[in-house]
Amino acid sequence: MSEDLDQDAMAAGWGAALGDDELGGENDEGIDEDVAAQWAAMIDDNDVQEGEKSGGERVLNQDEIDGLLGFDLDEQSLADTSGIRAIINSAMVSYERLPMLEIVFDRMVRLLTTSLRNFTSDNVEVSLDTISTMRFGDYLNSIPLPAMISVFKAVEWDNNAILTVDSNLIYSIVDVLLGGRGAPAVRVEGRPYTSIETNLMKRLIELLLEDAEIAFQPLSPVKFELERLETNPRFAAIARQADAAILIKLNIDMEDRGGRIELLLPYATLEPIRELLLQGFMGEKFGHDNIWESHLATEINKTSIPIEAVLDEMSLPLKKLMALEVGETVVLNSGPDDPVHLRCGGIPLVTGSMGRTGSNIAVSVAGGISKPKPRKWEDTAEKEALAEAV
Numbered sequence: 001m002s003e004d005l006d007q008d009a010m011a012a013g014w015g016a017a018l019g020d021d022e023l024g025g026e027n028d029e030g031i032d033e034d035v036a037a038q039w040a041a042m043i044d045d046n047d048v049q050e051g052e053k054s055g056g057e058r059v060l061n062q063d064e065i066d067g068l069l070g071f072d073l074d075e076q077s078l079a080d081t082s083g084i085r086a087i088i089n090s091a092m093v094s095y096e097r098l099p100m101l102e103i104v105f106d107r108m109v110r111l112l113t114t115s116l117r118n119f120t121s122d123n124v125e126v127s128l129d130t131i132s133t134m135r136f137g138d139y140l141n142s143i144p145l146p147a148m149i150s151v152f153k154a155v156e157w158d159n160n161a162i163l164t165v166d167s168n169l170i171y172s173i174v175d176v177l178l179g180g181r182g183a184p185a186v187r188v189e190g191r192p193y194t195s196i197e198t199n200l201m202k203r204l205i206e207l208l209l210e211d212a213e214i215a216f217q218p219l220s221p222v223k224f225e226l227e228r229l230e231t232n233p234r235f236a237a238i239a240r241q242a243d244a245a246i247l248i249k250l251n252i253d254m255e256d257r258g259g260r261i262e263l264l265l266p267y268a269t270l271e272p273i274r275e276l277l278l279q280g281f282m283g284e285k286f287g288h289d290n291i292w293e294s295h296l297a298t299e300i301n302k303t304s305i306p307i308e309a310v311l312d313e314m315s316l317p318l319k320k321l322m323a324l325e326v327g328e329t330v331v332l333n334s335g336p337d338d339p340v341h342l343r344c345g346g347i348p349l350v351t352g353s354m355g356r357t358g359s360n361i362a363v364s365v366a367g368g369i370s371k372p373k374p375r376k377w378e379d380t381a382e383k384e385a386l387a388e389a390v
Helices: 002-021 025-052 063-067 084-088 099-120 136-142 168-176 195-218 265-278 290-301 318-322 380-389
Strands: 123-136 147-154 159-166 225-229 244-254 257-266 309-310 339-344 349-355 360-365
Touching: 025 349, 099 123, 099 168, 099 195, 099 244, 099 265, 123 136, 136 244, 136 257, 147 195, 159 168, 159 195, 159 265, 168 195, 168 244, 168 257, 195 225, 290 318, 339 360
Parallel strands: none
Antiparallel strands: 123 244, 147 159, 147 225, 159 257, 244 257, 309 339, 339 349, 349 360
């Protein structure tokens, strides 16, 4: 019976609650909004607490990751100095530390313009595109094929370098030399270079190397010898993949035709003339100024110095020297024919003989200026004293 009474009481309570909801529907919306606001506040508090517990971690987007690593997909350059790329390239030396190199290749551009005009009998314009630093392996992977790669040796520097001629310039030069009509050359993919094209390019490369020799002549005489021509970059490996090298790009323009020449010089090749390339201008010598040297020599020659003519030397006790009076005679152990020593600041210069010129006593110099001899340490006590002082 008690269980039935409890069930009836619960049913009556639920009925009263339902009745209140039906009567007060307008208040339900307000209650629901309050409950939703409380739930939202609780969720935000939980998120804040979880963030604090996790150490405030935040997910980085792709741009932030690229900036942290130092990589930029739009402008990739070895000159980047941020992120991990700066650490990777920290061992590389920038070509800007070799200012004479740009002067040398500016001279080569002027020489090459004249030489190619005489070689092709056409209007040729040569311009220096860029001088950049990159790793040797990266350059071999970036060579657009087909191309003609020439390996040459710098005899005086005892090392090799690479000169690359792209296909556009090869076909343009062949077209000009064989009397083409001037139409842009059409590159045939997958076709190896013929013997005629190879021989013509060999003449062109030899011409380029001759101009390079003349360009380096004022700085350091060098002989560039062509060793071989390659069409596969793997056969042109002259250095390790990670070695740093300087890449010089030259643009050749023949009106509506032309191409590019690339010259790669490993730093190991330029090491014998590194000190010369560090100069700010041609002929600079660190710690040596010819103008100041000549001016100093001229002023020294005009300098007046006192000269002492020593007839004889003798030793006297200090007591006797203090007792000398005016009018006393000091007898010297030298005769009229004995040599007279000329000194300056205690340093012997020349030796001569005494004479007379008019009313003046003169000394006739018998020999040139003698160089002072190095002092010999004969006294052991003096050696030990000097060693202790040092």
